[in-house]
Amino acid sequence: MLNVQIVLFDGFDLLDAIAPYEVFCAASMYAENKLAVELVTAEGARSVPSGTNGLVIQASGRLNPDRAGILLVPGASGDVKDAEGPASIPAILSRAMKTEITGLIGKALERGEITVATVCGGSLLLAMGGLLDGRPAVTNQMGMEFLGATGAVPIHARIVDDGNLVSGGGVTSGLDVALYLVERELGPRIAHAVEQLFEFERRGTVWKDKGLAPEGRTLGDDDEPSHSPAARIPFENPVAAASMFEGIWDATLATPVGKLQVRLMISTSDGMVFGKATQGDETLDFLNPVLKEGTLTWSLRITKPMRLNLKFEVVADGNQMTGTAKAGMLPASKLTGKRLSPSGGIS
Incomplete structure (x- = not known):
């Protein structure tokens, strides 16, 4: 049966x-x-x-x-x-x-x-x-x-x-x-x-996933490639980056499924940017962080409240941070943050 x-x-x-x-x-x-x-x-x-x-x-x-x-x-x-x-x-x-x-x-x-x-x-x-x-x-x-x-x-x-x-x-x-x-x-x-x-x-x-593969194509190649696990990427102006983004931030994401509180820790060293995000008991490294024309972008693979690859894009004005986080077809979630400390403490 x-x-x-x-x-x-x-x-x-x-x-x-x-x-x-x-x-x-x-x-x-x-x-x-x-x-x-x-x-x-x-x-x-x-x-x-x-x-x-x-x-x-x-x-x-x-x-x-x-x-x-x-x-x-x-x-x-x-x-x-x-x-x-x-x-x-x-x-x-x-x-x-x-x-x-x-x-x-x-x-x-x-x-x-x-x-x-x-x-x-x-x-x-x-x-x-x-x-x-x-x-x-x-x-x-x-x-x-x-x-x-x-x-x-x-x-x-x-x-x-x-x-x-x-x-x-x-x-x-x-x-x-x-x-x-x-x-x-x-x-x-x-x-x-x-x-x-x-x-x-x-x-x-x-x-x-069997048989001959079409020449020049790989599994899922119609879609965006996955992020590399790099935790740091060179950026244009390390001095400006340190003053604009370096520190510990309390951030709130307003998502379609409710508000999420996230702690962001950002620091710079030798022309590189480092970042970590903590939500609940989960701490994750930024993936592919890039600073360009005053905007910091990175990706994050979260697992709570659901498994998603989020793309962040933020700007900083003094001790205030604003931006968005987006995953696929979901509407962009608004991010707002406040700097708690001038040092991210990441190396």
Whole structure:
């Protein structure tokens, strides 16, 4: 028996979840009940409001990360006009990430007999929780840059098969992902029968990291390369940099998911700039810090409250710092800071 769990959360996208549900139910009919599909949540059986006009769907059980089979995670449906509001897709995914979903799915990914599948923004939910670091995946085209900012490797394909992780890009890809999984697990004849029933043929080539690579291309080379781990970069005017930015700063980031307090420690030595950022119990080195025309930029790989590669751009005026931090498609977060000490104390 192939067990399929479709994982719902508040604000999930209806088509992401229900299209695969129908495919798996049809496959069960043709496969003489050798497949069982269930709607589940991290909390257990409950009514789950979707992100489409709040339409409620009843989940019948709790996500079980130890049950062999398939776990399918849909994306979110929300306000695409206001990317900073509480009804936006990033905000819905962030709230879902703070439940037990990512922890339970993380356990499932550790088990060889479980395939985790995502549809559209479902891969972003996992990536924000740090589960896709270094793994090829796809999401809705509007979220590909953001997917890369989480540390995943964005692949521009309809379906990406990375072994125990299968992802689909776009809200209608739920049909394609489910049909592909039916073919992979139960065979092409069952998948073909479902296609005939639905009068729908699966779209696109399934991308796998196998076979000959196209000449001159490498994995994920359509997207921005990852940052080097350099902690210091030469800058134009070390004297000006020391007076403008050197010191310990208390900074606040106003993000779509709430305000974050960050302690920045910046110093200079021998024409080089050094930086560290502390948020909670996590301290990270600046990546690729560069000073140009009075603006200091750097990147930071944070893991809390979600895993993201943030790009900072700040200016200093006396003991006041202002700027932005941005990750992929997310709107830029405003940064404000106050210098506490004239010395960063970093070497």
